[in-house]
Amino acid sequence: MNTLLVTIFFLVIPIFFLITRRRKSSKRLPPGSLGLPIIGQSLGFLRAMRNNTAEKWLEQRITKYGPVSKLSLFGKPTVFIHGQAANKFVFNNDGKTITSQQPESTRMILGDRNILELSGEDHKRVRNALMVFLKPESLKQYVGKLDGEIRKHLELNWHGKQKITVLPLMKNLTFNIICSLLFGVERGPRRDELIECFQRMIEGLWSVPLNLPFTRFNCSIKASKRVQNMLKELICEKRMQLEQKTALPLQDLITCLLSIRNADNEEELTEKEILHNIIIVMVAGYDTSSVVITFLLRLLANEPAVYAALLQEQEEIARSKSLGELLTWEDLAKMKYTWRVTMEILRTTPPVFGGMRRAMKDIEYGGFLIPQGWQIFWAIPMTHNDDSIFPEPSKFDPSRFENQKSVPPYSFVPFGGGTRICPGYEFARIEILVAIHYVVTQFTWKLCADNKFSRVPMPVPTQGLPIEITPRKQM
Structure with missing residues (x-):
């Protein structure tokens, strides 16, 4: 009998301490529910995104659970945080x-060695390599080429038309700019096939990660493999051109990345890093700039005073140029x-809604535990x-940015912030300004x-x- 009691004691006590510890630990987790396995809250969040109610969806979570809450997105347990401190x-x-x-799911599509x-x-290391090409001092020499691409686009797709659809045309424009300036791929069948595969690839970026036949995610994975194979061929060609000295190191982004060497005369970036970062530049340059230009045109049609002031600025610049001058x-x-x-x-319509990080170890944030391995949204x-x-955040007011220093740190973050600020920020600025002009x-x-x-x-x-659209009389 005593032996039985001792045995029960040594079995029950560890279980008791384990249960107590888990309860204690679980109390430190943020409030909320992880929902169903794999799916979690992904479908509800994606539905809110499609309905343009994602911000309200998050605000309801804040009202219900407070400033820090747990959920499951895209197959992973996630902690949602927000505000300047979170940024x-x-x-x-x-x-x-x-x-x-x-x-x-995103890594499977875009690769795991992108920035x-x-x-x-x-x-x-990768950011410094990208900035060799994307820094303002380098981009100055490409303004004229970008100018030519935009003029050609308007000539082919706008002039002679009475009605157009802006967003697909702007995506066509930004992809052509990427192919020409960043990759050195001229117009033709190769560019056409690349854009077709690329569009299928990005359709599954934010989807439930069910890799089953005919799902959007599965189609995206297949398209990603084709895009990567096409880009590998392009990288191989650019490397050969550099070796034969028929290409200049800064003639496009790919040759620039291939040309970067360290002190030991070895490649600064691996081929996998070059490939995956070319893809991330494609995604960023294709979607973000085209969306911003589209919403600019939408805004100018709805805000006559803003349109008049912007037009006046651009007309003054146009009058200072001779006919055909870039x-x-x-x-x-x-x-x-x-x-x-x-x-x-x-500010009002950021192209990117948000992003994910991963906890490398247990983290204390806002009085709660973010466990190692969890996503941070x-x-x-x-x-x-x-x-x-x-x-008055719903009011459109460009004067908010007359003095950049008046905007509190970590509050305006469409391009990210800190060491994570988008390296293509300056390229996007040039692209948008020339197109709008x-x-x-x-x-x-x-x-x-x-x-x-x-x-x-x-x-x-x-x-x-x-x-x-109606053509304006040229000055």
Whole structure:
């Protein structure tokens, strides 16, 4: 009998302590539910994105659970955080506490060695390599080529038309710019096949990760493999051209990355890193700039005073140019009001809704535990529409950005922040300003659909923003 009691004691006590410890630990987890395995809250969140109610969806979570809550997104347990402190926490991490890691489904499509996935010295090395090409000093020499691409686009797709759909045309424009300036791929069958596969690839970026036949995710995976094979061929060709000295190191982004050497004369970036970062540049440059330009045209059709002021600025620049003369870096510096309008568009309708990080170890945040391996989800609109940061946030007001120093740190984050700020920021600025210059000085337009939009996951206006266009009389 005594032996039995002793045995029970030694069996029960460890179980008791284990249960107690787990209860104690679980109390420290943020409130909320992880929902069903794999699916979690993914379907509800994606539905809210499509209905353009994702911010309200998150606000309801905040009302119910408080400023920090747990859920499951895209197959992983996740902690949602928001606000300036959250943005600072996300962007100023050292790679040892949290790492910039996208959901497994996104990594499977975009690759695991792109700049969004890397941290610490790897992130710094890849970012420095990209900045060799994307820094302002390098980009100055490409303004003229970008100018030519945009003029050609308007000539082929706008002139002679009475009605167009803006978003697909802007995506066509930004992809052609990427192919020409960043990859050195000229117009033709190769570019056409690349854009077709690329579009199928990005459709599954924010989808439930069910890799079953005929699912959006499965189609995206297949398209990603084809895109990567095409880019591998291109990288091989560029390497051969460099070896034969028939290409210049800075003639496009790929040759630039291939040309970077370290002190030991070895490749600074692996071929896998070059490939995966080319893909991430494609995704960023294709979607974000096209969305911003589209919503700029939508805004200008709805805000006559903003349109008049922006048009006046652009007409003054146009009058200073002789017939056929290309825009210059100095002309872009004069587009101050146009860029303030663009910044306000980025505040009200940021192309990227939010992002994911991963906890590298157990973290204390906001009085709760974020367990090692869990995702950390943050959302850009939560500070952009905070009336304590931006008074009357629903009002479109470009004057908010007349003095950048008046905007509180870590509150305006469409391009990220800290060491994680988008390396393509300056390239996007040039692209947007040149495109808007030629559209507003060559055309007038009116909208043919309502002002609603959805997120899939980028903002998409109703019917892609169809407009009626009329050529302006050239000065």
